[in-house]
Amino acid sequence: MFGQLVIGGFATGCIYAVVGLGFTLVYRTLRMVNFAQGHVFMAGTFLGLVIAERMHLPALPLLLVVGAVAFGLGMVLERFVFRRLYHNHEVFIVGSIGLGIVLMNGVRVFFPEPVPFPKVFGSEVVQIGTARFQEAYLWVVAATLILVVLLHAMFTYTRTGRALRAVAADAEIAGAVGVNVKRAIGLTFGLSFAVAAIAGVLIGPLYFVSFDMGDMVGLKAFSAAVFGGINSIPGTILGGIVIGILENLAGGYISSAYKDLVAFVILLLMLIWRPTGLLGRETPVKV
Amino acid sequence: MGSALTRWLVAGSALLALLALPAVAPQYVVHISNFVLIYTLPVIGLGFLTGFTGRVSLAQGALFGTGAYTTALLTTKFGWAPIATLVPSVVVTVVLAVALGGAAVRLAGLYFVMATIGIQQIVWLVLMNWIELTNGPQGVRSIPSLGAWGYSFETPQQFYFLALGLALVSYVLAKRVIKSRLGLFLRALSDDQLAASSVAVEVGRAKVTALALSAAWAGAGGFLYAHYVRYIHPDMFGLEPSVLFLVMSMFGGYRSVEGMILATAVLESATEYLRPFGEFRMIAYGLVLLLGMMFFPKGILTLFRRRAATSAAGSSA
Numbered sequence: 001m002f003g004q005l006v007i008g009g010f011a012t013g014c015i016y017a018v019v020g021l022g023f024t025l026v027y028r029t030l031r032m033v034n035f036a037q038g039h040v041f042m043a044g045t046f047l048g049l050v051i052a053e054r055m056h057l058p059a060l061p062l063l064l065v066v067g068a069v070a071f072g073l074g075m076v077l078e079r080f081v082f083r084r085l086y087h088n089h090e091v092f093i094v095g096s097i098g099l100g101i102v103l104m105n106g107v108r109v110f111f112p113e114p115v116p117f118p119k120v121f122g123s124e125v126v127q128i129g130t131a132r133f134q135e136a137y138l139w140v141v142a143a144t145l146i147l148v149v150l151l152h153a154m155f156t157y158t159r160t161g162r163a164l165r166a167v168a169a170d171a172e173i174a175g176a177v178g179v180n181v182k183r184a185i186g187l188t189f190g191l192s193f194a195v196a197a198i199a200g201v202l203i204g205p206l207y208f209v210s211f212d213m214g215d216m217v218g219l220k221a222f223s224a225a226v227f228g229g230i231n232s233i234p235g236t237i238l239g240g241i242v243i244g245i246l247e248n249l250a251g252g253y254i255s256s257a258y259k260d261l262v263a264f265v266i267l268l269l270m271l272i273w274r275p276t277g278l279l280g281r282e283t284p285v286k287v
Numbered sequence: 288m289g290s291a292l293t294r295w296l297v298a299g300s301a302l303l304a305l306l307a308l309p310a311v312a313p314q315y316v317v318h319i320s321n322f323v324l325i326y327t328l329p330v331i332g333l334g335f336l337t338g339f340t341g342r343v344s345l346a347q348g349a350l351f352g353t354g355a356y357t358t359a360l361l362t363t364k365f366g367w368a369p370i371a372t373l374v375p376s377v378v379v380t381v382v383l384a385v386a387l388g389g390a391a392v393r394l395a396g397l398y399f400v401m402a403t404i405g406i407q408q409i410v411w412l413v414l415m416n417w418i419e420l421t422n423g424p425q426g427v428r429s430i431p432s433l434g435a436w437g438y439s440f441e442t443p444q445q446f447y448f449l450a451l452g453l454a455l456v457s458y459v460l461a462k463r464v465i466k467s468r469l470g471l472f473l474r475a476l477s478d479d480q481l482a483a484s485s486v487a488v489e490v491g492r493a494k495v496t497a498l499a500l501s502a503a504w505a506g507a508g509g510f511l512y513a514h515y516v517r518y519i520h521p522d523m524f525g526l527e528p529s530v531l532f533l534v535m536s537m538f539g540g541y542r543s544v545e546g547m548i549l550a551t552a553v554l555e556s557a558t559e560y561l562r563p564f565g566e567f568r569m570i571a572y573g574l575v576l577l578l579g580m581m582f583f584p585k586g587i588l589t590l591f592r593r594r595a596a597t598s599a600a601g602s603s604a
Contacts, residue, residue, distance in 0.1 A: 033397060084581040089397050090343050090537060091584040097530050098576025105569040112566075215526075219408060226401055257416040261409060268405035272390045275398045 003131040005252040006245055011137040011206075013244020014144035016263075018199040019221035020228075020236040021151070022192035027230045028168040029188045032092045034082075036100040037196055038218010042211065043103050044070055044197025045204045046111060052118045059120045063143065066201050067194040074193030078186045100214070108211040117204035136205045143202055147195060148237060155233075164188060216260065220247075223267035229280025238278060305451060309444045317443045323555045324450035325511045326535065330551050331461050331544055332504025333536040339473035340497045342392065346384075346403035347532040349410035350502045352524025353380045354509025356414060359427040359519055369433045373510050380506025381499045383410075392494045407529055414521035426520035433514045446515055453511060457504060461544050464500065473497055531558075534576060538583075 022037045048066045051057060057065065077099075085095040121136040155161040166174035167184040175181045207213075220243065228239025243263050251259035270277060309317050329351045337343055357379040358372040367375075387409070391402035414421050421427070432441040433449060440449040464470050472493045513519055535554050539547030557575065561568045 031397065033401070081577065081581065085584075088584060089400070090533075091580045093343070093345075093400060094530065094534055094537065095577050095580035098573045098578075098580065101573030102570055102577065103573075105566075105573065109566060109570075219404065219526075222401075223405065230401075257418075258412070261412050261416075264405045264408040264412070268387070268391065268402055268409065271394060271398055271402045271405070275394060 001252065002249075003129055004133070005248045007128070007131050007133055007137065009245035009248030010241060011133075011140045011244070012248065013224075013241035014140050015199050015203050015217065015240075016221045016224040016244050017237045017240025018144055018147060018202075019196050019217060020225035020240050021147075021233065022196040023222050023225040024230055024233055024236045025188050025192040025195075027225070029164070029171075029185060030086050030092075032086050032089055033096075033222070033230075034189075034192065035093060035096040035218070035222075036103060037096075037192065038214035038216075038221065039100040039103040040070065040074075040193050040214070041196040041200045041217055041221075042209075042214030043107060044200030045117070045209045045213070046107050046200075046211075047197060048120075048201035048204055049115070049117055049209065052120055057120075059139065062120055063198055063201055067198045070197030071190040071194040074190040075186045077193075078189035082189060083182075083185075100218075104211055104214060111209075111211055114208040114210035117207075117209050119205050121202075121205050123205075134206065136202075140202045140206075143198065144237075147198065148233075151191075151195075151233065160184075160187065220260075220263040223263040226277055227263075227266050227270045229277030232277065232279045232281070235277050235279030302455075309447045314443055317447050319556055319559045321443055321446055321450050321515060322559075323552045324447070324454040325508055325515065326532070326551050326555055327454050327548050328457050328508030328511070329505040329532050330535045330539070330547050331457060332501035332508070333532055334501075334539070334544065334547050335461075335464070335473070335497050335504070336501040337536060339470070340392070340476060340494050342395070342399045342494075342497075343533065344403045344501070345400060345526065345529045345533060346388070346406040346410070347501070347505055348524050348526065348529030349407045350380050350384055350505035351509040351512065351528060351532070352414060352519075352521070353383050353410065354506030355513035355519050355524065356421060356427070356509075357506070358510045359430045359513045360420065362431050363427055363429065369431050369514055370435050373507065376510040377503050377506040380509065381502045384502030384505075385495060385499055388498050389495050392498050393491065403529075404526070407526055411521055411525050414524065421521070424521065426518060427513075428518050430513050430517045430519065432517065440514075450511055450515070453507065457507065458544060458548070461504075465544070469493070469496060530576070534579070538579070 019037060019041045022040070023033060026032060026034045026037075044066055047069060048062060051065060052062055081095070081099065082092075085092045119136075121139040124135045125132050126135055126138065153161075155165055163174070163179045164184050164187060166177075166179050167181050167188075171181050174184070203217075221240065224240040224243045225236045226239070227243060228237065229235030243266060246266070247259050247262040250262050308320060312320070329347050332350075333344060333347050354376040357376040358369070361367040361372045361375060362369050387406045388403070391399060391406070394402055415423055417423070418425075432439055433446075434440060438445075440446045465474075472489075473496075476490060476493050516523075531554070535551045536547050537550075538554065539550035558572060561571050561575075564571050
């Protein structure tokens, strides 16, 4: 039972980590929290669903196509929507919540009921030790790993990645030494949308998918990001996986009703004890 | 002299108009007005916190719900008289807010917002899952209507006067708090925390007091709400009302009690009048939030003020 719970929690934790990365990418660059993130994740699921059913794409191209579309959408929304919001964090919070409501209810018009997602990642049951789980869990874990490696490589070795890090460190100075700050911010939103949408496709085959699935996952991914350190990419990954495992264990051993509480209790305690999170470094203003 | 007189005249005629409203307006308008009056309480409460400490809370919906659940459970499960539960509703809400948020209120800016999201979710999940106490997703049914001295506030018209009375009391109280020594401390705090602490304002205590005040107003609002709608469900107190209350106090400009009341009236009526859009209602609501923030980030009221400021500047030039 323990192994089963840990593996299930690990896979869910990977999803929190990847969605949480979207929060982290935007936060590092702008010191803003994009509360539409969870609904972008949900929209990614439904985009994947529509593409998988209409075009019968296999798993890998499906992930790439959804990622690319979401990336473009993120860039476009940054240009026409977010750019008008990120001068003040309250304005950004309410605006992004508004956008999330639009996304959620937009999808609701087409899919008012929960629907099954095509089994694009196979439906075999895999056994490791005593734990048995669906093949799709492996996809979730592997895809998370690949995404993290790709992001790390991009931030470390490419010119664009270095530009993004420079803007995250200090946008004004980055601009002064010739980094195109607006483009960097656009790319940041593109990336954060892409990772969330890919996470949406990954989780799709494991459950029935519904228009309100982004609410809880988004807020838990946010808690995970804060727990690990909302300005630290490794922190967010760690936070996501730890919260995923802990809540699954709590659900299995303590009470399934209060499983969802774990993430938010951790969020509150972490903020009081260490607002920068486990691996974060920035000192928040605190008097 | 003249300005004081005009102010009294404006206040008096506004009060008269409010008193006459149920006699002239259709039932539906009275019904919406009741919600406006109820919501002014948590919104004014939020103003204490945000206007005076600069902390933005997304947990006001949960505190509002705490007040509503306290009175609902006391009256339906423990047989209390509805009117006797106002004080317990306020007390329970304040205690809960200080217990959960007392430590977090030290956090500034976005970090406090993050903490309040945690509080909001925790309260909602407990309401949803502590089935023995709260009935969980079943909600609490047949909450009695308020009544006193043989007079019951059951129909929208009857309830209107009660809500108006409580809203007026809370308005006057809010004004008094702002003018008091405590209000002075809080204003000093929001202008410059360091300077305030150097002139012997106890910063930590002032912040917790602001949090407690905002919770007290939310609890009283929840009390009214429960006895008006008479059926409550955890989903009524999720993140959605928290966002609504935040937007109402933002649009009202936080520090102006009148501004917040006006913003509450405008937004609540707007969401009501979106009803004909049916399933597109929530899309329209989301767009109102998004476009409102994109184009009027400092509130609807700044629109008038900006125009006034430019015309004043124009006349002086």
